[in-house]
Amino acid sequence: MLTVSGAFAGNAFGADVPRGAKVLGIAIGGSREDAQDALRTGLAAKADQLSAPVTVRVGSQTASVQPQDVGLNIDVDKTVDAAMARARNPIATVFGGGAVPPVVTLDEARLATSLAPAVQKAAAAMTLPGVTFDGTTPKPVYPKAGQALDGAGAAAAVREGWLRDSEIKVPLKDKAPAGTQADVDRMIAEVARPATAAPVTVTTPRGNLTVSPKAVAASLVISSDAQGRLSARVDAAKLRKAMGTELARVETQPRNATIGGGDGTTAQVVASTGGTLVDTAKLANDLLPVLKQTGPRTVPAVIKDVQPATTTGELAELGIKEQISSFTTYFTGGLSNPRSKNIVQIAKEVDGAIVRPGETFSLNGHTGPRGYAEGYHDAPIIMDGKLIPGVGGGASQFTTTIFNASYYAGMQDVEHKPHSYYFSRYPAVIESTIMYPSLDLKFTNTSPYGVLIDTSYTNKSVTVSMWSTKVYDSITTQYDPKRDIVEPEKKVLEDGPTCIATNGSQGFTQDAWRIFRKDGREIKREKFTWRYDAEPQFVCEAKTPPQTAKP
Template identity: 50%
Template sequence: MKSSPETPSAVAEPAAEEPDAVPEPAGSRAKVRWLVAGGVVVVLASAMAASGVYAMAGDIPRGTEVLGIDLGGKSRAEAAVLVGAEAATRSTRPVRINVDGREVTLQATAVGLMIDVPATIDAAVGSGPRLFGSRRLPPVVRLDEKKLEGALRKQIPGGRISKKKPGIAFAGVAPVAAYPQAGLDLDRGVAADSVRAAWPVGDVAVVPLVERTPVTTKAQVDELIAGLAKPAVAAPVTVTVGAVKFQLTPAAIAKGLVFRSDADGRLTPAIDAVKLRAAAAREFAKAETPAQQAKISLAGGAPKIVASTPGKVVELGDELLAVLPKPAPRTITATLKDTPASGTDAELARLGIKERVSTFTTYFTGGAKSPRSQNIITIAKAVDGAIVKPGQTFSLNGHTGERGYHNGYKDAPVIVNGVLEPGVAGGASQFTTTLFNAAYYAGLQDVEHKPHSFYFSRYPAVIESTIFYPTLDLKFKNTTPYGILIDTATTGRSVTVSMWGTRIYDSVKTVYGPRRNHTSPPTVHREDGPKCLTSSGLPGFTQDAWRVIRKDGREVERKKFTWRYDPEPRFVCGEEE
């Protein structure tokens, strides 16, 4: 068929040929795969390295929390500031404890509770890296386990603790056993761990009683009695110290040999040197020399430090314990150990006692040999040389103890329930008044004093004080930055108290107001007898007195003292006619 000129023929053009394929070298496809994989590894390694750098930035790993504080990325110093501030706010937080079902609250300071900031930071630094999330670390908490145990035991009702510790005591020289018994008890370690965990986060620490069995058994207690306690007191022990020999009697050994039971009920024998020395004081004194404390002497009218000298004491312990199970005769050789004086010369020098800052004298009648005068002299000697350190409060009753016949005091007139009658240590109030005035004019702080109920003309009105053991005391506080030495002196008609230290005030004076509210003395008839003391009577009145202290040219204190004196009755012995 002829093709139409209008219709082109449908002849297909040949397809373009693809270029010849280049043959692929062996292994090249694997190489491409490795290149791709290697790229991924490099990317991952780079990402991991970047993550590691992020996680370990600073001294403390990211995501580390302590006490609710994010420490991640912080330096040690930065973390210590943050944790320290938070620990300070929590240090005043009391700890609540449920001990054996009973909730109690203890002050943190009472049991030594504290957050150890340096140890807490060390734990945070060593906690290891963390890429995701956070890690809450507990703070390191310190406490005094013995104090905690003691405080908790006071809160446990009697009878709840059924565990019995073993023990051996002496009745005279006869050993007496206390046998152990398993039962409920407080576990110190459990209690401490519970408090450490609960206190920092404000939770209640739960401390149950647990079943415990003492370590030492009944048979072991019997062995200790047979092998040590009985032979220990069967005979004396001779102690040789150089050329000196002395003996420890069975009675003294029984006082010094103790058997201590710890929290686990483990019974251990020991020598209590303090108890042994007290029981055999005269024997030890044959070989020992007591230490002489440094003191201040006022010879020549000026304070001078007299140096301390060390003492020598007999040292006993394991060697005595080792010989006690043996039969008589028993001997040991002991050595002398130097023991320093408790106060040093340098400590005294730092007190700055260099001049007299006040002095006060009161007068009495009867001569030095009257019972009342003797009491004044006795108490003055007891106080002479006392030192009151800065910030310390001096108590006259605390310093002298009970004033009785045993330490040289005699019967003399005292006021008892508003009545004059003989009593031991009568006259001590005159010394008290003298001491009070010396402290008053030294500018020391009045802590406790009470004037007499009746006025006596030998004392300054209002500015005076009585004393009665143990209910009435004289106390004053050294509020100066220097030490105070109390110097006393007596004659047959006077007692003087001087305060030595460093003068810090220009002057201390008393300004009196007028006497008011006068009352007349009544006449009182008393039953005649040895307790009845007559008196002519004195009027009563009220008066004010101001202590005025000046320093650096200006008034720094004006303190008011007020007292109302009762009228002293005119006491008459015998019935009214």
Template identity: 50%
Template sequence: MTTASDRQPTVKVPQQASPAHDTLDVPPGETRRGRRALLAGGAVLALVAGGGFAARYAFKGDVPRGVTVLGVNLGGLTRAEAGTVLRAHLAADPRTSAAVRVRVEKKSATVSPAAIGLVVDVDATVDAASGGRPSLSGGRSVAPVIAVDADLLDAALLKAVGPVGTPMRAPAVTFTGLTPKAVHPAPGRGLDPERSAEAVKAGWLSGEPVTVPLVELRPATTAEEVDRLVEEVARPAVAAPLTITSEKGTLTVPPAAIAKSLVLTADRTGLIEPRFDPKKLRASVASRLARIEVAAKDASFTFAGGKPKIVAGADGRGLDLAALAPDLLTAARSSDARTVKASLTTAAPATSVADLERLGVKEKVSTFTTKFTGGLSSPRSQNIVTAAKQVRGALVLPGKTFSLNRHTGERGYAQGYKDAPVIVGGDLQPGVGGGVSQFTTTLFNATYYAGLEDVEHKPHSYYFDRYPAVIESTIFWPDLDFRFKNNTPYGVLIHTAHTSDSITVSVWSTRVWDKVTTEWSPRRNITSPQTITKPDGPDCIATSGLIGFTQDAWRLFHKGGKVVQREKFTWKYDPEPRFICGAPA
């Protein structure tokens, strides 16, 4: 009996054959087929061996072979190496720093990449390049990952191209007295920050202008929701007063104050979120709040023995209306539960002793004195003293600008000023506040010799020898002002004092310059006054006349024993006519 195994080819190995030259005895008819099988097997083994080498080659590094970004080959590099190579390429690429040209409707503009946070995110780009499969033949291009600040871009576009599209009508609820009125929304067309950002990221490195689209803008609050706010919030809110109780007393918020402080306007997306504005509410009930609150007192400077001294402030006690605002809104929507219970909280001074100590007000930096033209009791001298008292103790913080007009306000009879000679249209005539220009000149020179920045001053039309030529200043409410800027890192404290015949202004701070001096040029273009006769009366003030001339003055800043800065002032004085009061000869 013959089995299946008996029919299989038999392989015989000669016993004396060399191991290096083994031969196969194949039955007739199987020779070619066996050879083809052996060749095929060898090819498979070779392919497997070659494939393993190719895989190792393709996957060398973190970034697969054949991957490029912006034309730069990153294949085979580690993430760190790829980041370094890509950053170097971007730094050398002028497109990454050049202004981006944009078009919005028919308007064109440019924006700076740095101003809008427009950059290639190198780390994210390398992450993208590291993903995917390698390419054994050819390459794979990976787009750079670009980032931009959508809000900065939106602001830059609005500034660069101005108004575009059609603005949407924002929804709101307004009050006329105690009557609420619905303002229904309407859509518009305009810039959308996210859509603008997508357009700029997509077109930035193309080298072509980027078209930023306008989109339809629909307010987040609908007309129906506005009507609901009128009925469910606005009308109930002003239907009756609100009451705030505390341990120091009760505060009644009348409907008129509610209408002024209840905010029912939309944000930039058109969304209305009802809320109370604590600042508006406080202003609306200020007199009522004063009965239960104790205001905090700031630390301040005073003068003792002619020197500045810091006086400590004190804590106050008050209602935190910002914290109460949510409860007030809930009560305002109710018809019966309209009382909110509150506790007074400690209110710290806005300015502490430590704040003032850090300002470095420690020494007298400059002082300047001018003489009165009349006795202390004269209206003119009294006006000078009144202005000096108002300015005494003025503190100008670093970087801030002092305005004499803004500090004193209008200088009228109600403020204690009197009639004295002023120059109006080239004529001397009585006017309220006359003489304050002498205080202005004294203050100007004190700040001038302290080395502070001159912002605004104007010398007199005529020269009066009680003032230093060129470096003097007049003032007139509200058109002419005197202003200086504290351009030092220290506080500037102004002290004023007067005697029976003089006014003095001193500046206290920390000295920046060794000293400040003045050099004058000779007078030039000297002109003589003319004689003018005016009708006699209370408006006529006789004068002897003054010459006119032009002169320069240089402010010299000294440091380390030498002049390190010069500042030039020039002024042309008109000749003051010789006025005669009486009928013409």
């Protein structure tokens, strides 16, 4: 039987926290308040260790987790309470030594978010059930089990391994979608096939319209939530696009107030007008139950008055009265060229955008995805260091154009990335590429006035102008000489549809200074620096067949 002498017991248990108790090597013996103060002081001295990134392994992948991003911390009060609880257990105190494990806090949901990219790469993803359409023919997407993060297990592993293990391994668990193959087959039989079996008549006060089976297939979305539960809905935006020519017969488009003509100094405001549009959001909701019916199908639609997004009065209130910048870049091939079509498409989408004081404009946020469904075409893009065909090629030229317009308008640069290679059609350093959704162009309007973005194009150029009220007399660029110049090397690629020959270009580093002048003097300058790689000279050559030895 364990016996503890009175002298020892008084020595060990007389205080709230026994002498010799330590947390991460920090002595915390004494009263509860003294222990709390000692632990806080000791943890403050370990701030660098406590804030250091934590390496977490998920299957074959690792992730670097910032403690502050996931709420990873030590709860001082609960840790001291745990030490006091140990003090009331003689056996734990005598045989457990003086080390007290810290009570660690962690936000499980934020940890899962932080680990999501690694989980996506490491885990075999579930195939969620759904239905797609090949023309008007429904095609099943049957579910398959996959793996997912064990959220509770991951949180427990990180709490236990933090400050102890150099790499913390967190578990994955098998996960099967809630929806089954039978659910998919039932959705096809009860919804998808009837939906595209015949057109639907839409009645409006201005005449009847037709939703063709093709338009139904283009707008009917049959998909799953994150757990794999199937549902069907009609996407209002896709419905509007699919019914474009039909809707035009009964609609009048609103027209935003904008800038027209002008001599570059005074804005000529084109007045706004209201419009009347079919309420496609309501139509989409009302259409879904009708699609399940057989035989002739009819659904009523509402035509509503729509105000322009920007009115004439708003332009005046925002101080939009003069052109503050304009920038033009040039392209070849005319407007029938796929690359030119992409440039024109993105220019149309941005035309008329308003950036209010304090707002940040995001090009990706404004246009959304730039794929085939959005009207973009295949054209050369840079991928893995060489030009290949890709949807949306040419968007970077517009990105450079609007970046320079914002640059010379004095907008604050938030995000942009120049090309990896230098292209002579763009100004060095002050140019930008884009890739949805990973690379964006963002700038903030730090002036007290609104900014209207006006775009225009010809068969060989695209122009972005910005209208507002001038804050600066002028904004100019001063270049430092190029340095660290590297000549291009020659690389031979196999000839084929994905091989695009190039002449190559030098690699170099250069600085560009944006200089602001007001009241006749320079008031500030900003430095932009970029390093261009040497673009190889890519040559497309037919593959040489292997030689066969003669007998």
